[in-house]
Amino acid sequence: MPDDTLTISEMCAAFGVTPRALRFYESKELLFPIRQGQKRLFTKRDRARLKLILRGKRFGFSLEEIRQLLDLYHMGDSQLTQLSRTLDLARLHLADMEAQRAELDEAIAELKEQMDWGEKKLASLSKSGHAAA
Amino acid sequence: MPDDTLTISEMCAAFGVTPRALRFYESKELLFPIRQGQKRLFTKRDRARLKLILRGKRFGFSLEEIRQLLDLYHMGDSQLTQLSRTLDLARLHLADMEAQRAELDEAIAELKEQMDWGEKKLASLSKSGHAAA
DNA sequence: AGCCAAGATGACGTTAACGTCAACGTAACG
DNA sequence: CGTTACGTTGACGTTAACGTCATCTTGGCT
Numbered sequence: 001m002p003d004d005t006l007t008i009s010e011m012c013a014a015f016g017v018t019p020r021a022l023r024f025y026e027s028k029e030l031l032f033p034i035r036q037g038q039k040r041l042f043t044k045r046d047r048a049r050l051k052l053i054l055r056g057k058r059f060g061f062s063l064e065e066i067r068q069l070l071d072l073y074h075m076g077d078s079q080l081t082q083l084s085r086t087l088d089l090a091r092l093h094l095a096d097m098e099a100q101r102a103e104l105d106e107a108i109a110e111l112k113e114q115m116d117w118g119e120k121k122l123a124s125l126s127k128s129g130h131a132a133a
Numbered sequence: 134m135p136d137d138t139l140t141i142s143e144m145c146a147a148f149g150v151t152p153r154a155l156r157f158y159e160s161k162e163l164l165f166p167i168r169q170g171q172k173r174l175f176t177k178r179d180r181a182r183l184k185l186i187l188r189g190k191r192f193g194f195s196l197e198e199i200r201q202l203l204d205l206y207h208m209g210d211s212q213l214t215q216l217s218r219t220l221d222l223a224r225l226h227l228a229d230m231e232a233q234r235a236e237l238d239e240a241i242a243e244l245k246e247q248m249d250w251g252e253k254k255l256a257s258l259s260k261s262g263h264a265a266a
Numbered sequence: 267a268g269c270c271a272a273g274a275t276g277a278c279g280t281t282a283a284c285g286t287c288a289a290c291g292t293a294a295c296g
Numbered sequence: 297c298g299t300t301a302c303g304t305t306g307a308c309g310t311t312a313a314c315g316t317c318a319t320c321t322t323g324g325c326t
Binding site: 055058059060072073080083084086087090091093094097098100101103104105107108111112114115118119121122125126 | 188191192193205206213216217219220223224226227230231233234236237238240241244245247248251252254255258259
């Protein structure tokens with residue numbers, strides 16, 4: 001491990017994002033790459049955070065929401081009150097995600113049902129209609 | 134069942150959306166309320182579609198993606214080719230949702246882990262620090 | 267007839283999350 | 297020493313999904 005840091009383009013390749021996105025996340029204080037001169041170097045911590053950022057996005061959280069959640073994953077120090085607040089926030093997100101999972105299960109079941117119906121229909125159509133133009 | 138249709142404000146109350154949103158969905162051809170004069174009347178079909186629309190949004194699908202999926206739920210007629218295409222699309226969405234569920238499970242597990250850690254930390258902090266200002 | 271509430275129709279504004287230049291810096295290479 | 301590759305900082309553009317007016321209309325009271 002020469003330095004355990006990645007340049008911006010390495011970071012982009014590793015996560016499939018654009019440089020613009022990374023700079024944007026930094027401007028919104030979701031990432032804190034260190035600087036060597038003026039160039040950004042992304043640490044292991046940045047990589048962990050980016051992973052969580054992308055995951056959060058997939059679950060429909062805004063960058064601002066994600067930023068607050070990230071604090072939970074990166075505090076070995078913070079204040080008592082702040083920690084308590086962050087935990088409250090985390091509880092909300094957890095509830096949100098569990099509700100989401102329940103609805104997702106339901107949606108998956110319904111979609112499968114519709115697809116079964118569609119495939120049956122497709123089968124009957126291609127049987128009765130295989131003589132048509 | 135007087136008519137089995139809802140006015141726009143009834144619809145809004147029932148689903149917690151604004152009139153603007155409903156008109157917007159109609160303009161994007163996700164809903165097709167019938168007209169009595171110039172007023173919109175939302176049918177049972179519109180209600181079913183709106184439910185799916187809101188669900189789709191929660192899972193991060195765009196309105197355009199949702200519009201295409203809605204076809205699957207409302208075709209008793211369509212063409213063979215179209216049906217086949219729609220099923221392909223549905224398969225993609227299904228795969229997407231199942232991947233989403235897997236990642237959601239992982240995310241929930243990780244968040245719980247972090248919260249446990251945070252709560253332990255909180256407990257130890259409030260024990261050692263209960264004498265501080 | 268007068269009026270109000272509910273609804274319709276544009277048309278422009280807004281926010282989030284980047285995309286897309288343009289202009290500049292700089293380190294290494296031939 | 298020129299130029300190519302990679303990077304930086306503004307600054308303005310864009311898309312999705314509505315919000316927010318500013319006018320009309322219309323069916324019902326009174």
